[in-house]
Amino acid sequence: MATSTNCAADLLAPPNGDLESTPDVLFEKIASEFAAPLARLVRAHEADPTLQQDLLQEIHFALWRSLRTFDRRCSLRTWVYRVAHHVAATHVLRSRRRRARQFTTLDDADFPTANTDVAADVDAAQVLQRLYALIQCLEPLDREIIILHLEGLSADEIAEIAGLTSTNIRTKIHRIRQLLATRVNAGDRA
Amino acid sequence: MTTQEIWQLQALDAPRVSAAYMRHRARDLARRTQIRKGLAYVIGIPGVLYIAWYCWRYFRHMPMMVAGLALTVVPLVYVSCRRHRRASAAQVPEDAGALDSLSFYRRELERQRDARRNWRQWLLPVVPGLITLLASFVLELNPIPWALVAYEAIVIVGGVSLAVAFEQWSARRLQREIDALDSLVVKEPER
Numbered sequence: 052m053a054t055s056t057n058c059a060a061d062l063l064a065p066p067n068g069d070l071e072s073t074p075d076v077l078f079e080k081i082a083s084e085f086a087a088p089l090a091r092l093v094r095a096h097e098a099d100p101t102l103q104q105d106l107l108q109e110i111h112f113a114l115w116r117s118l119r120t121f122d123r124r125c126s127l128r129t130w131v132y133r134v135a136h137h138v139a140a141t142h143v144l145r146s147r148r149r150r151a152r153q154f155t156t157l158d159d160a161d162f163p164t165a166n167t168d169v170a171a172d173v174d175a176a177q178v179l180q181r182l183y184a185l186i187q188c189l190e191p192l193d194r195e196i197i198i199l200h201l202e203g204l205s206a207d208e209i210a211e212i213a214g215l216t217s218t219n220i221r222t223k224i225h226r227i228r229q230l231l232a233t234r235v236n237a238g239d240r241a
Numbered sequence: 242m243t244t245q246e247i248w249q250l251q252a253l254d255a256p257r258v259s260a261a262y263m264r265h266r267a268r269d270l271a272r273r274t275q276i277r278k279g280l281a282y283v284i285g286i287p288g289v290l291y292i293a294w295y296c297w298r299y300f301r302h303m304p305m306m307v308a309g310l311a312l313t314v315v316p317l318v319y320v321s322c323r324r325h326r327r328a329s330a331a332q333v334p335e336d337a338g339a340l341d342s343l344s345f346y347r348r349e350l351e352r353q354r355d356a357r358r359n360w361r362q363w364l365l366p367v368v369p370g371l372i373t374l375l376a377s378f379v380l381e382l383n384p385i386p387w388a389l390v391a392y393e394a395i396v397i398v399g400g401v402s403l404a405v406a407f408e409q410w411s412a413r414r415l416q417r418e419i420d421a422l423d424s425l426v427v428k429e430p431e432r
Binding site: 137141 | 245247248253259338342343353421425
């Protein structure tokens with residue numbers, strides 16, 4: 052499994068000096084290490100490419116502002132994902148009002164089953180297309196959990212970011228795995 | 242290849258945003274806020290002066306109608322600004338990273354629900370103006386335009402009832418979402 056989020060492991064260590072904890076220095080590190088995860092998160096929340104750019108900038112701006120209050124009580128990765136998901140959830144709520152769109156939960160997600168005949172050599176682009184379609188019909192909290200799971204975070208890490216219990220997150224991840232295996236169908240096992 | 246691997250290895254445009262650009266954006270935002278405030282004054286002051294002139298000019302002939310208009314327009318503008326500020330999605334707070342997603346999302350839903358439940362706060366201030374306006378049609382106009390009186394009465398009763406019903410329906414929908422979020426919070430068993 053690729054570990055793009057693990058690149059931020061050095062950020063989880065306590066600061067070595069004043070320079071390390073400067074908000075601008077932290078922001079530059081975040082912008083560098085989390086560029087790809089944040090871009091994926093934005094694409095998962097917003098289908099329109101123009102609005103994706105706006106949302107990405109909004110997230111970076113919120114992160115830049117928030118670093119002044121970052122007190123290291125949680126890891127920087129947790130902080131980054133929380134802020135990013137708050138901005139994305141606000142964006143989803145706003146767009147739902149504008150488009151009068153209804154979302155569903157993981158338990159109620161009714162998504163077309165993938166064609167199992169082509170499961171072995173299924174195109175990655177098709178998998179991603181199905182994945183984005185699945186994510187974009189979910190409620191913000193369920194979106195967050197599935198995105199963090201796909202980013203490779205553990206149930207405990209997701210629980211800390213989302214504010215749910217680890218047991219609850221494990222149940223949801225089980226449901227996500229089922230959905231990925233039956234509806235998205237790459238090489239997953241339920 | 243698993244879905245997680247496909248997800249993490251996908252090719253996408255991931256621009257790197259610099260702190261210098263964020264400072265530029267913050268300055269730009271502050272400048273635009275100043276311009277917006279300035280425009281509000283530039284448009285608002287002549288508007289207030291025009292309404293004041295209109296009231297002064299017609300107050301002698303139709304004082305009740307002028308009072309009714311003023312009592313309708315002024316609270317309407319005030320509550321519209323206030324409501325827009327409260328009901329629109331808030332800017333993500335600076336300490337957002339300290340708040341978990343469930344709490345943040347719940348707070349957002351509560352804020353929107355409360356804005357819808359507080360329909361009395363925007364409805365009651367405009368009612369005296371509308372009633373005064375209605376009374377002025379009967380007392381100050383000759384002959385009395387009964388069609389206009391009936392039309393306004395229907396608008397007041399029907400419009401208000403529909404608006405209240407919609408706000409209550411919307412608040413109930415948001416409350417259901419809050420209840421659904423609350424049902425996710427289950428206490429961890431003691432270890």
